[in-house]
Amino acid sequence: MCAEREWHALPALMLTAHLENGGHTVAYLGADVSTLALQRAIADHEPRVVLVSASLSSSLVFVRRHVEAATASGVPVVVGGAAFDAAGLRARRIGATAQALDPTDLHTLLAALPRRVPAVAPLRTEAAREAFALQAAIGPHSDVVTQRVARQGGAGTTALLDQVPHVLGSLAAALLTDDPDIVVETRAWLDAVGVARHCESATLAEVWSAITTQVADYPRARHMLDGAA
Ligand code: B12
Known part of the structure; x- marks a missing residue:
């Protein structure tokens, strides 16, 4: 499944x-x-x-x-x-x-494989807390990012904005697994989508800037995004 x-x-x-x-x-x-x-x-x-x-x-x-x-x-x-x-x-x-x-x-x-396994221990690190909080709020965060970028109205805006929930979900995954490679891969992926869909580089930069601003309350997420820039 x-x-x-x-x-x-x-x-x-x-x-x-x-x-x-x-x-x-x-x-x-x-x-x-x-x-x-x-x-x-x-x-x-x-x-x-x-x-x-x-x-x-x-x-x-x-x-x-x-x-x-x-x-x-x-x-x-x-x-x-x-x-x-x-x-x-x-x-x-x-x-x-x-x-x-x-x-x-x-x-x-x-x-x-073992026949039975114990229940996994809860993930209680600060990064995991951020991951679960970010994941739970992806809808509203994506809406704010979308509105902010749409106001600029650069070429290719619509083509990029439907990818924002996946980008934020990948950031939550990077926090949960403590694997910054996920952010690096997601950044390269979105940039490639932008190129393939003929988006202006200014529009791409605006999407990343809006995402970075939106996660200001998640310090570890912000740190990972800065590291992948
Ligand atoms: C077809 C496809 C779609 C279709 C799926 C239709 C369907 N009903 O299956 C549609 C159009 C819906 C789609 C949508 C999206 N997709 Co898509 N999609 C693909 C695509 C082209 C093929 C996937 C596939 O079927 N591969 C064939 C399978 C058999 O290969 P496989 O996944 O490698 O699996 C093998 C092994 O990994 C292993 N395996 C897999 N699972 C498991 C589990 C176990 C237990 C085991 C033992 C082994 C095992 O066995 C398999 C056989 O060897 C891939 C790119 C690609 N070429 O793979 C992108 C891809 C997966 N999609 C991608 C993305 C981003 C999306 C969207 C977010 C895009 C968007 N914003 O709309 C959405 C998300 C939808 C969603 N919520 O799931 C990205 C993912 C990037 C990432 N790192 O997260 C990819 C990689 C494309 C890309 N490079 O941009 N997609």
Whole structure:
């Protein structure tokens, strides 16, 4: 299944087909799976393992919610997808039991997984608090950034503004995983979107400036943004 608000469903579908071909029974929950839906599925199916796919860096805070829900029931969680780094840092920081890079890795990995795991400890660092607060307020923050940039009216404004929630979600993920590379990657990604959509560089600079102003109350987020500039 996918993380909440994650629509990239193909990897999870491929994973399902691969495991079923290998003789496993899989309950495919689909895209955009809420924590409540996962809790119900765990109660219904009593799974050996929960597999979570995330393609977006902005999904990592939601993946953490799934890790909390599954491990609270003692079920191990294996994560994978483009949102994760190959070295497994992000997966470890959000408390996943294991990470797999490819469906073919899974058979060996599943055999070695513990049958039950303890509930993950709450993340209580200041950076994690900022991450959860920022994630909860992404809608209003995105609206303010959008209005501020739209007032300038530079070429390509509309093409960029629909990406702001993903940028803020990625910033929350960087805080939660203490991985500034996520901000660097997101910055490069948005700049590339701007170039591909023929936005003026002044408009791009205005988007980054509005985002930086908007996160003034999140000192660690601000620090990460400054570091990636
Ligand atoms: C198709 C696609 C979409 C489609 C998805 C349609 C659908 N129903 O699936 C649509 C148009 C909806 C979409 C939307 C968006 N997308 Co998109 N999308 C893609 C694209 C082109 C392909 C994704 C895909 O299917 N890949 C094929 C799969 C099979 O490969 P894979 O993900 O690498 O998975 C393999 C492994 O990673 C592994 N694996 C994956 N998960 C798991 C889990 C476990 C447990 C295990 C063991 C293994 C495993 O196994 C898979 C098979 O080998 C990618 C770019 C790309 N080329 O990958 C961007 C991409 C993922 N999207 C991106 C973005 C930013 C977005 C949007 C935010 C854009 C926007 N603002 O509108 C939205 C977000 C929507 C949302 N809330 O989810 C970025 C993500 C950047 C980032 N670092 O976060 C990407 C990388 C493109 C880019 N470079 O800009 N997208």
